[in-house]
Amino acid sequence: MTQFTSVARTAALAAALALASSTVFAETVRLGTEGAYPPFNFVNDSGEIDGYEREVGDMLCKIAELDCTWVKNDWDSIIPNLVSGNYDAIIAGMSITDERDEVIDFTQDYYPPDPSFYMALKGTGDDAINGVVSAQTSTIQAGYIAESDATLVEFATPDETIAAVKSGEADAVFADEAFLRKYVDESGGELIFLTPTVSLGGGVGMGIRESDTELTAKFNAAIDTMKKDGSLNALIAKWFDGRKDVY
Amino acid sequence: MEYCADPSTLEGLRWLACYLTTPKHQLFYLSFLTVFALLAITAPVVMIMGFGGAIARKSQIAPLRWLGTLYTSMVRGVPDIIFFLFVPIALDQLVEYARHKIKCPHITDPVYRGSEFIVCEAAKMPLSDSAAWVHNTWSFALAVIAFSLVFGAFAANTIFGALNAVPHSQLETARAFGLTEKQTFWRIHVPQMWTYALPGLSNLWMILIKATPLLFLLGIEDIVYWARELGGSKTGYFQYPHPDWRLWYFLALLVFYLLLTWLSGKIFNRLTSRYSLDHSSNPTKPLLKPIEAGR
Numbered sequence: 159m160t161q162f163t164s165v166a167r168t169a170a171l172a173a174a175l176a177l178a179s180s181t182v183f184a185e186t187v188r189l190g191t192e193g194a195y196p197p198f199n200f201v202n203d204s205g206e207i208d209g210y211e212r213e214v215g216d217m218l219c220k221i222a223e224l225d226c227t228w229v230k231n232d233w234d235s236i237i238p239n240l241v242s243g244n245y246d247a248i249i250a251g252m253s254i255t256d257e258r259d260e261v262i263d264f265t266q267d268y269y270p271p272d273p274s275f276y277m278a279l280k281g282t283g284d285d286a287i288n289g290v291v292s293a294q295t296s297t298i299q300a301g302y303i304a305e306s307d308a309t310l311v312e313f314a315t316p317d318e319t320i321a322a323v324k325s326g327e328a329d330a331v332f333a334d335e336a337f338l339r340k341y342v343d344e345s346g347g348e349l350i351f352l353t354p355t356v357s358l359g360g361g362v363g364m365g366i367r368e369s370d371t372e373l374t375a376k377f378n379a380a381i382d383t384m385k386k387d388g389s390l391n392a393l394i395a396k397w398f399d400g401r402k403d404v405y
Numbered sequence: 406m407e408y409c410a411d412p413s414t415l416e417g418l419r420w421l422a423c424y425l426t427t428p429k430h431q432l433f434y435l436s437f438l439t440v441f442a443l444l445a446i447t448a449p450v451v452m453i454m455g456f457g458g459a460i461a462r463k464s465q466i467a468p469l470r471w472l473g474t475l476y477t478s479m480v481r482g483v484p485d486i487i488f489f490l491f492v493p494i495a496l497d498q499l500v501e502y503a504r505h506k507i508k509c510p511h512i513t514d515p516v517y518r519g520s521e522f523i524v525c526e527a528a529k530m531p532l533s534d535s536a537a538w539v540h541n542t543w544s545f546a547l548a549v550i551a552f553s554l555v556f557g558a559f560a561a562n563t564i565f566g567a568l569n570a571v572p573h574s575q576l577e578t579a580r581a582f583g584l585t586e587k588q589t590f591w592r593i594h595v596p597q598m599w600t601y602a603l604p605g606l607s608n609l610w611m612i613l614i615k616a617t618p619l620l621f622l623l624g625i626e627d628i629v630y631w632a633r634e635l636g637g638s639k640t641g642y643f644q645y646p647h648p649d650w651r652l653w654y655f656l657a658l659l660v661f662y663l664l665l666t667w668l669s670g671k672i673f674n675r676l677t678s679r680y681s682l683d684h685s686s687n688p689t690k691p692l693l694k695p696i697e698a699g700r
Contacts, residue, residue: 186532186533187533188533193634194634194637196640200642201429201634202429202642202643203427203428203644203645205427205428205432208642209642225534227534229540241520241521241522242521243501243521243522243523243524246533261520315637317637317638321637321638321649341638341640344640344641344646367523369518369523
């Protein structure tokens, strides 16, 4: 009799496990990114999405036991296409701001608040920040320049904001330091940072639909795990020129 | 040792050869097929819609006539870009809304919640766990529908005008010979119509070719997307760093489109001269050629 119950119990347990695991694997989460913002996210020479966020996203999905796929979407429409359900999360170097928080929810930050820098051609004075400044459309930097005394020229992609400075269309480009750094380092002195810096935004987080509180909680927990075990710090050091012990 | 094993040590032509054959560049080359696929699918659909629209506008049945007139004048009066932006989003949401109502009748939460549009998992089109190519094909199909709607209306206008341009005496003669209305339409009216429609249709084809970069606007990774993506300056995060080369990539697209329109122009010129009613240039051509060609 006892043997029978134990067999039955084992069978029930197995069935329950099978059910549970099938529900775990059934959930596919689509991650939307821009693919044009190195080192956060970019399309590498193999045509695949690469960068810091690719690695963070894949690891978070592994921890949260989610089956994730990557989707490319222009920056311009990245929030509208999230709320209309084309994908389930934005992971695209997006800073957490109150304005965006009214439309979507954010996870906690997986990249800390970072000052925004002005980059210009060699020999440009600091007064260029009041001249013509380029920034990417719908970014916190574009919002800041629009409010300031400078003249804002907006571009759809981050790369075009830099091309505008090189061609002389803009006096300076205003963007995240982490994005601009490589351009300055590799320009051979052709491009420089101006002295003024501005602190904007509350760090980079994942954007998720407000109704999707369950997914936000899962990613928050996974980010916690990565912060505690040091794997997030390791990835930051790898992609951001050796920045150490951020979290 | 592999030819392209370590890009950082390559130089000159070998670097370029390896650079131009990266998997990312292969995606660029493949995207030319997207343009051809769009043209190959859209053109016949446009002709069918154009013919249908024109016949509807000429119909004896009033509601059908109204529908035809409404369709052609509505598309003609709205900028193309508005249609290209509106139709795919509207269709996508309509399909998902309908699937939601059918597949998840037990969910009572509204689909439109504030700024959000939420349908149940089973109603997603395509499903979240569908392969990437399914998602791409779906958005491509939506684009094809938008293109067909817009260009179908233009074609309907052209064909409607061409049908009206056929001399009345031709149709009256046909009736006098005892042909029925149907026979008159298909054997006399339509074959003669082509002569008047061809210049307009060839013009439309050129516009269709030149409108294909609108795919880019719809978020489809077409040749314009890849040209911009590949041409943008590349830092050390990439295997093949280079400065801003967008100029060269867009130049390649320019040449591609010029070749395509040039070739199309040649083909249409031959067609026009074949179906032309102007016999002064070719006196040996039989007078009733357009009718024969229609059989």
